[in-house]
Amino acid sequence: MVERSNSPAARKDPSVNTPTPDTLDDAELARSLDGDFTSRHADVNGVRLHYVEGGTGRPLLLLGGWPQTWWQWHKVMPALARTHRVIAVDLRGMGGSDKPEDGYDKKTMANDIRELVRHLGAEAVDVAGHDIGAMVAQAYAAQFPEATRRIVLLDVPHPDEGLWEMRLLPEPDQHVGSEIEKGARTYLWWFAFNQVRGLPEKLLDGRSRLLVDWLVEYLAKDPATIDEHSRQVYARAYSTADALRAGNGWYQTFGADIVDRRAHPILTAPILALGGDASNYAVLRDFLPARGVDVRVVEVPDCGHYIAEEQPQFVIDELSAFLA
Numbered sequence: 001m002v003e004r005s006n007s008p009a010a011r012k013d014p015s016v017n018t019p020t021p022d023t024l025d026d027a028e029l030a031r032s033l034d035g036d037f038t039s040r041h042a043d044v045n046g047v048r049l050h051y052v053e054g055g056t057g058r059p060l061l062l063l064g065g066w067p068q069t070w071w072q073w074h075k076v077m078p079a080l081a082r083t084h085r086v087i088a089v090d091l092r093g094m095g096g097s098d099k100p101e102d103g104y105d106k107k108t109m110a111n112d113i114r115e116l117v118r119h120l121g122a123e124a125v126d127v128a129g130h131d132i133g134a135m136v137a138q139a140y141a142a143q144f145p146e147a148t149r150r151i152v153l154l155d156v157p158h159p160d161e162g163l164w165e166m167r168l169l170p171e172p173d174q175h176v177g178s179e180i181e182k183g184a185r186t187y188l189w190w191f192a193f194n195q196v197r198g199l200p201e202k203l204l205d206g207r208s209r210l211l212v213d214w215l216v217e218y219l220a221k222d223p224a225t226i227d228e229h230s231r232q233v234y235a236r237a238y239s240t241a242d243a244l245r246a247g248n249g250w251y252q253t254f255g256a257d258i259v260d261r262r263a264h265p266i267l268t269a270p271i272l273a274l275g276g277d278a279s280n281y282a283v284l285r286d287f288l289p290a291r292g293v294d295v296r297v298v299e300v301p302d303c304g305h306y307i308a309e310e311q312p313q314f315v316i317d318e319l320s321a322f323l324a
Contacts, residue, residue: 023229024236026050026096029071034078037086041096044115047103050096051089051116055081058149059122060323061113062088065131065156066247067212068306069095069237071230072130075312080319087120089113091136093246095237104249105256106158110139117147126323128152130308132250135159135257138291141271142264150323153273154307154315155280157288158264159257168192186219186279194251201241201248208244209235219277219305226309267292272322276303276310296322 023032030039030052037054052070060080062073070088080086090097092112093104103109113136117125126149129137138158141148166188170176174187193200204211212234216226238244271292275281281299289295298318303311 024233026052026070029074029233030054033074035081037077037081039096042116042119044119045108045112047092047098047100047112049089049092049098049112049116051087052077053085053087054078055084055086057084058323059117059120059125060084060086060319061117061125061127062086063091063113063127063129063133063136064088064094065129065133066250067208067215067238068131068234071095071233072306073308074230076308076315076319079316083320084126084323087116089116089133091133091250093243093249099242099246102249104246105253105260106135106139107143107257107260109136110143113140114144114147123147124149126150126152128154128319130154131156131305138267139257139260139264141267141269142261145265145268148269151267151269151271152319152322153271153284153288155274155276155284155305157273157284157291158261159254160261160287161258162283162287163191163254163258166191186277190215191251191254194248197248197252201244204238204244205241206239208238211238216306220310221276221302221304222310226306230309264291268294270294270322271296272318273297274300274307274315274318276300276307277305280305 027039030037035054037052039052042049064070064072070090073088077086077088092109093099124147127137127140134153134156135158137151137153141151170187176187176189212231216223220226238247271294273284273288275284275297285297288297300307300311300314308315
Protein backbone atom coordinates (compact mmCIF):
# COMPACT_ATOMS: atom_id res chain seq x y z
CA MET A 1 0.00 0.00 0.00
CA VAL A 2 1.28 3.48 -0.76
CA GLU A 3 2.17 5.93 1.97
CA ARG A 4 -0.07 8.95 2.22
CA SER A 5 0.38 12.36 3.71
CA ASN A 6 -2.11 14.31 5.80
CA SER A 7 0.20 17.24 6.35
CA PRO A 8 -1.38 20.67 5.84
CA ALA A 9 1.54 21.37 3.52
CA ALA A 10 0.22 18.68 1.19
CA ARG A 11 -2.57 21.01 0.18
CA LYS A 12 -2.21 24.26 -1.68
CA ASP A 13 -3.08 27.29 0.43
CA PRO A 14 -6.65 28.16 -0.64
CA SER A 15 -5.91 31.85 -0.08
CA VAL A 16 -3.40 31.77 -2.96
CA ASN A 17 -4.90 32.23 -6.43
CA THR A 18 -8.33 31.14 -5.27
CA PRO A 19 -10.45 30.41 -8.38
CA THR A 20 -13.48 32.54 -9.11
CA PRO A 21 -16.79 30.89 -10.06
CA ASP A 22 -16.20 31.76 -13.71
CA THR A 23 -12.95 29.77 -13.79
CA LEU A 24 -14.84 26.68 -12.57
CA ASP A 25 -17.30 26.75 -15.47
CA ASP A 26 -16.88 23.86 -17.92
CA ALA A 27 -16.56 26.14 -20.95
CA GLU A 28 -13.84 28.17 -19.25
CA LEU A 29 -12.09 25.04 -18.02
CA ALA A 30 -12.06 23.65 -21.58
CA ARG A 31 -10.63 26.90 -22.93
CA SER A 32 -7.92 26.88 -20.25
CA LEU A 33 -6.33 23.73 -21.70
CA ASP A 34 -3.48 23.89 -24.18
CA GLY A 35 -4.95 23.19 -27.61
CA ASP A 36 -8.39 23.79 -29.04
CA PHE A 37 -10.84 22.18 -26.59
CA THR A 38 -14.58 22.87 -26.56
CA SER A 39 -17.34 22.11 -24.05
CA ARG A 40 -20.34 20.43 -25.73
CA HIS A 41 -23.56 18.55 -24.98
CA ALA A 42 -25.36 15.68 -26.70
CA ASP A 43 -28.83 14.19 -26.16
CA VAL A 44 -28.34 10.42 -26.20
CA ASN A 45 -30.15 7.41 -24.72
CA GLY A 46 -32.66 9.64 -22.95
CA VAL A 47 -30.09 11.82 -21.17
CA ARG A 48 -28.11 14.95 -21.98
CA LEU A 49 -24.38 14.25 -21.64
CA HIS A 50 -21.69 16.89 -21.29
CA TYR A 51 -18.27 16.31 -22.83
CA VAL A 52 -15.15 18.26 -23.74
CA GLU A 53 -13.60 17.61 -27.15
CA GLY A 54 -10.33 18.50 -28.81
CA GLY A 55 -7.66 17.18 -31.14
CA THR A 56 -7.82 15.18 -34.35
CA GLY A 57 -7.32 11.55 -35.25
CA ARG A 58 -8.88 8.33 -34.01
CA PRO A 59 -11.51 8.96 -31.28
CA LEU A 60 -10.43 8.36 -27.67
CA LEU A 61 -13.14 8.58 -25.02
CA LEU A 62 -12.08 9.38 -21.45
CA LEU A 63 -14.53 8.38 -18.68
CA GLY A 64 -13.99 9.68 -15.15
CA GLY A 65 -14.81 8.56 -11.62
CA TRP A 66 -16.23 9.59 -8.25
CA PRO A 67 -16.27 12.24 -6.91
CA GLN A 68 -14.72 13.95 -9.93
CA THR A 69 -15.65 15.11 -13.43
CA TRP A 70 -14.10 15.15 -16.90
CA TRP A 71 -11.57 17.61 -15.44
CA GLN A 72 -9.64 14.73 -13.85
CA TRP A 73 -8.12 14.17 -17.32
CA HIS A 74 -6.97 17.76 -17.84
CA LYS A 75 -3.26 17.00 -17.32
CA VAL A 76 -3.20 14.35 -20.07
CA MET A 77 -5.71 15.69 -22.60
CA PRO A 78 -3.46 18.16 -24.47
CA ALA A 79 -0.74 15.56 -25.11
CA LEU A 80 -3.21 12.85 -26.13
CA ALA A 81 -4.99 15.29 -28.45
CA ARG A 82 -1.86 15.55 -30.60
CA THR A 83 -2.63 12.10 -32.00
CA HIS A 84 -6.29 11.50 -31.10
CA ARG A 85 -9.68 13.14 -31.18
CA VAL A 86 -10.08 13.29 -27.39
CA ILE A 87 -13.57 13.27 -25.87
CA ALA A 88 -13.65 13.58 -22.07
CA VAL A 89 -17.16 12.70 -20.88
CA ASP A 90 -19.19 13.54 -17.81
CA LEU A 91 -21.05 10.29 -17.20
CA ARG A 92 -24.76 10.16 -16.45
CA GLY A 93 -25.07 11.84 -13.05
CA MET A 94 -21.71 13.64 -13.25
CA GLY A 95 -20.84 17.32 -13.58
CA GLY A 96 -22.57 18.97 -16.54
CA SER A 97 -24.56 15.86 -17.52
CA ASP A 98 -28.15 15.04 -16.57
CA LYS A 99 -28.86 13.49 -13.18
CA PRO A 100 -31.95 11.32 -13.71
CA GLU A 101 -33.56 9.20 -11.01
CA ASP A 102 -32.25 5.92 -12.43
CA GLY A 103 -30.06 4.32 -15.07
CA TYR A 104 -26.84 4.21 -13.03
CA ASP A 105 -26.11 0.55 -13.66
CA LYS A 106 -22.99 0.22 -15.80
CA LYS A 107 -24.90 -1.59 -18.57
CA THR A 108 -27.15 1.44 -19.10
CA MET A 109 -24.25 3.87 -18.78
CA ALA A 110 -22.32 1.90 -21.41
CA ASN A 111 -25.35 2.33 -23.66
CA ASP A 112 -25.10 6.08 -23.04
CA ILE A 113 -21.53 5.99 -24.31
CA ARG A 114 -22.44 3.85 -27.32
CA GLU A 115 -25.09 6.36 -28.35
CA LEU A 116 -22.63 9.21 -27.80
CA VAL A 117 -20.16 7.43 -30.12
CA ARG A 118 -22.88 7.25 -32.77
CA HIS A 119 -23.70 10.93 -32.18
CA LEU A 120 -20.03 11.76 -32.77
CA GLY A 121 -20.13 9.91 -36.09
CA ALA A 122 -17.50 7.42 -34.94
CA GLU A 123 -17.26 3.67 -35.37
CA ALA A 124 -14.80 1.60 -33.32
CA VAL A 125 -13.20 3.82 -30.64
CA ASP A 126 -10.57 3.64 -27.93
CA VAL A 127 -11.96 4.03 -24.41
CA ALA A 128 -10.08 4.81 -21.20
CA GLY A 129 -11.85 4.87 -17.85
CA HIS A 130 -10.90 5.56 -14.25
CA ASP A 131 -12.80 4.37 -11.17
CA ILE A 132 -16.53 4.34 -12.08
CA GLY A 133 -15.50 5.24 -15.62
CA ALA A 134 -13.36 2.08 -15.79
CA MET A 135 -16.40 0.01 -14.86
CA VAL A 136 -18.37 1.65 -17.67
CA ALA A 137 -15.47 1.16 -20.10
CA GLN A 138 -15.32 -2.57 -19.34
CA ALA A 139 -19.10 -2.86 -19.74
CA TYR A 140 -18.86 -0.99 -23.04
CA ALA A 141 -16.25 -3.41 -24.39
CA ALA A 142 -18.35 -6.38 -23.28
CA GLN A 143 -21.58 -5.11 -24.85
CA PHE A 144 -20.20 -3.49 -27.99
CA PRO A 145 -17.09 -5.36 -29.19
CA GLU A 146 -17.76 -4.18 -32.73
CA ALA A 147 -17.46 -0.56 -31.53
CA THR A 148 -14.39 -1.15 -29.35
CA ARG A 149 -10.81 -0.86 -30.54
CA ARG A 150 -8.79 -0.80 -27.33
CA ILE A 151 -9.65 -0.38 -23.63
CA VAL A 152 -7.66 1.20 -20.79
CA LEU A 153 -8.77 0.63 -17.19
CA LEU A 154 -7.27 2.83 -14.47
CA ASP A 155 -7.15 1.31 -10.98
CA VAL A 156 -10.59 -0.36 -10.96
CA PRO A 157 -12.28 -3.26 -12.81
CA HIS A 158 -16.00 -3.87 -13.34
CA PRO A 159 -17.88 -4.92 -10.15
CA ASP A 160 -17.92 -8.64 -9.50
CA GLU A 161 -18.86 -11.01 -6.67
CA GLY A 162 -15.85 -9.91 -4.65
CA LEU A 163 -17.70 -6.74 -3.63
CA TRP A 164 -20.20 -8.86 -1.71
CA GLU A 165 -17.34 -10.07 0.48
CA MET A 166 -16.36 -6.58 1.65
CA ARG A 167 -16.48 -6.17 5.42
CA LEU A 168 -18.25 -3.35 7.19
CA LEU A 169 -15.61 -3.10 9.93
CA PRO A 170 -11.94 -2.45 9.23
CA GLU A 171 -9.42 -5.22 9.86
CA PRO A 172 -6.56 -4.58 12.34
CA ASP A 173 -4.28 -3.15 9.63
CA GLN A 174 -6.94 -0.85 8.22
CA HIS A 175 -7.81 2.66 9.39
CA VAL A 176 -10.69 5.04 8.80
CA GLY A 177 -8.53 8.10 9.38
CA SER A 178 -6.35 9.78 6.80
CA GLU A 179 -3.06 8.36 8.11
CA ILE A 180 -2.39 4.93 6.57
CA GLU A 181 0.48 2.70 7.62
CA LYS A 182 2.74 1.41 4.87
CA GLY A 183 1.55 -2.05 3.85
CA ALA A 184 -2.02 -1.50 5.01
CA ARG A 185 -5.03 -1.89 2.76
CA THR A 186 -7.61 0.77 2.07
CA TYR A 187 -10.82 0.57 4.08
CA LEU A 188 -13.54 1.50 1.56
CA TRP A 189 -16.18 2.64 4.05
CA TRP A 190 -17.85 4.92 1.46
CA PHE A 191 -18.93 1.88 -0.59
CA ALA A 192 -21.42 1.19 2.22
CA PHE A 193 -22.16 4.84 3.01
CA ASN A 194 -23.12 5.52 -0.60
CA GLN A 195 -25.63 2.67 -0.51
CA VAL A 196 -27.79 4.58 1.95
CA ARG A 197 -30.62 6.37 0.17
CA GLY A 198 -31.53 9.91 1.13
CA LEU A 199 -29.16 10.48 4.05
CA PRO A 200 -25.74 11.15 2.42
CA GLU A 201 -27.08 13.99 0.29
CA LYS A 202 -28.67 15.59 3.36
CA LEU A 203 -25.44 15.34 5.32
CA LEU A 204 -23.19 16.56 2.50
CA ASP A 205 -25.41 19.12 0.75
CA GLY A 206 -23.21 22.22 0.53
CA ARG A 207 -20.34 20.39 2.26
CA SER A 208 -18.89 18.36 -0.62
CA ARG A 209 -15.48 20.02 -0.22
CA LEU A 210 -15.05 18.10 3.04
CA LEU A 211 -15.57 14.83 1.17
CA VAL A 212 -13.27 15.78 -1.72
CA ASP A 213 -10.44 16.79 0.60
CA TRP A 214 -10.77 13.68 2.76
CA LEU A 215 -10.71 11.30 -0.20
CA VAL A 216 -7.73 13.06 -1.81
CA GLU A 217 -5.76 12.94 1.45
CA TYR A 218 -6.67 9.28 1.95
CA LEU A 219 -6.24 7.91 -1.58
CA ALA A 220 -3.50 10.02 -3.20
CA LYS A 221 0.13 9.29 -2.38
CA ASP A 222 0.93 12.99 -2.83
CA PRO A 223 -2.29 14.94 -2.18
CA ALA A 224 -0.67 18.14 -3.50
CA THR A 225 -0.91 16.71 -7.03
CA ILE A 226 -4.63 17.54 -6.88
CA ASP A 227 -4.42 21.27 -6.36
CA GLU A 228 -6.78 23.85 -4.90
CA HIS A 229 -8.30 24.68 -8.27
CA SER A 230 -9.13 21.06 -9.09
CA ARG A 231 -10.57 20.46 -5.62
CA GLN A 232 -12.86 23.42 -6.11
CA VAL A 233 -13.95 22.07 -9.50
CA TYR A 234 -14.93 18.73 -7.95
CA ALA A 235 -16.52 20.24 -4.85
CA ARG A 236 -18.64 22.53 -7.03
CA ALA A 237 -19.76 19.59 -9.17
CA TYR A 238 -21.04 17.70 -6.09
CA SER A 239 -22.26 20.70 -4.12
CA THR A 240 -25.98 19.92 -4.36
CA ALA A 241 -28.13 17.13 -2.95
CA ASP A 242 -29.14 16.19 -6.49
CA ALA A 243 -25.53 15.73 -7.60
CA LEU A 244 -24.68 13.70 -4.50
CA ARG A 245 -27.72 11.48 -5.04
CA ALA A 246 -26.72 10.85 -8.64
CA GLY A 247 -23.12 10.01 -7.76
CA ASN A 248 -24.24 7.61 -5.07
CA GLY A 249 -26.48 5.97 -7.66
CA TRP A 250 -23.37 4.53 -9.31
CA TYR A 251 -22.70 2.59 -6.08
CA GLN A 252 -26.30 1.60 -5.39
CA THR A 253 -26.41 -0.39 -8.64
CA PHE A 254 -23.39 -2.57 -7.81
CA GLY A 255 -25.67 -5.55 -7.15
CA ALA A 256 -27.18 -5.31 -10.63
CA ASP A 257 -23.71 -4.70 -12.09
CA ILE A 258 -22.42 -7.93 -10.54
CA VAL A 259 -25.29 -9.90 -12.07
CA ASP A 260 -24.77 -8.22 -15.45
CA ARG A 261 -21.05 -9.05 -15.44
CA ARG A 262 -21.86 -12.76 -15.40
CA ALA A 263 -23.18 -12.40 -18.94
CA HIS A 264 -20.08 -10.61 -20.22
CA PRO A 265 -18.13 -12.53 -22.86
CA ILE A 266 -14.36 -12.83 -22.75
CA LEU A 267 -13.21 -9.45 -24.07
CA THR A 268 -11.49 -9.54 -27.45
CA ALA A 269 -10.32 -5.91 -27.52
CA PRO A 270 -6.77 -5.46 -26.17
CA ILE A 271 -6.82 -4.21 -22.57
CA LEU A 272 -4.28 -2.11 -20.70
CA ALA A 273 -4.85 -1.84 -16.95
CA LEU A 274 -2.92 0.67 -14.83
CA GLY A 275 -2.88 0.13 -11.06
CA GLY A 276 -1.74 3.02 -8.91
CA ASP A 277 -2.69 1.88 -5.43
CA ALA A 278 -0.77 -1.35 -4.68
CA SER A 279 -3.85 -3.27 -3.54
CA ASN A 280 -5.82 -2.19 -6.62
CA TYR A 281 -2.93 -3.23 -8.83
CA ALA A 282 -3.01 -6.66 -7.19
CA VAL A 283 -6.74 -7.01 -7.92
CA LEU A 284 -6.22 -6.06 -11.56
CA ARG A 285 -3.22 -8.39 -11.87
CA ASP A 286 -4.94 -11.37 -10.28
CA PHE A 287 -8.41 -11.19 -11.81
CA LEU A 288 -8.45 -9.14 -15.01
CA PRO A 289 -6.39 -11.46 -17.27
CA ALA A 290 -9.18 -14.06 -17.10
CA ARG A 291 -11.61 -11.51 -18.54
CA GLY A 292 -9.80 -10.92 -21.86
CA VAL A 293 -7.63 -12.53 -24.49
CA ASP A 294 -5.03 -9.73 -24.57
CA VAL A 295 -4.53 -8.11 -21.16
CA ARG A 296 -1.52 -6.18 -19.87
CA VAL A 297 -1.47 -4.97 -16.24
CA VAL A 298 1.05 -2.31 -15.20
CA GLU A 299 1.79 -0.94 -11.74
CA VAL A 300 2.14 2.84 -11.71
CA PRO A 301 5.09 3.82 -9.51
CA ASP A 302 4.86 6.35 -6.72
CA CYS A 303 1.10 6.72 -7.13
CA GLY A 304 -2.18 6.41 -5.30
CA HIS A 305 -5.70 6.14 -6.73
CA TYR A 306 -5.89 9.31 -8.86
CA ILE A 307 -3.50 8.09 -11.54
CA ALA A 308 -4.08 10.64 -14.32
CA GLU A 309 -3.51 13.52 -11.91
CA GLU A 310 -0.76 12.00 -9.78
CA GLN A 311 1.36 10.57 -12.62
CA PRO A 312 0.15 12.25 -15.84
CA GLN A 313 3.34 11.71 -17.85
CA PHE A 314 3.30 7.99 -17.06
CA VAL A 315 -0.32 7.83 -18.27
CA ILE A 316 0.52 9.79 -21.43
CA ASP A 317 3.43 7.48 -22.22
CA GLU A 318 1.54 4.26 -21.56
CA LEU A 319 -1.59 5.31 -23.46
CA SER A 320 0.38 6.71 -26.38
CA ALA A 321 2.29 3.46 -26.81
CA PHE A 322 -0.74 1.20 -26.27
CA LEU A 323 -3.08 3.12 -28.56
CA ALA A 324 -0.55 3.70 -31.35
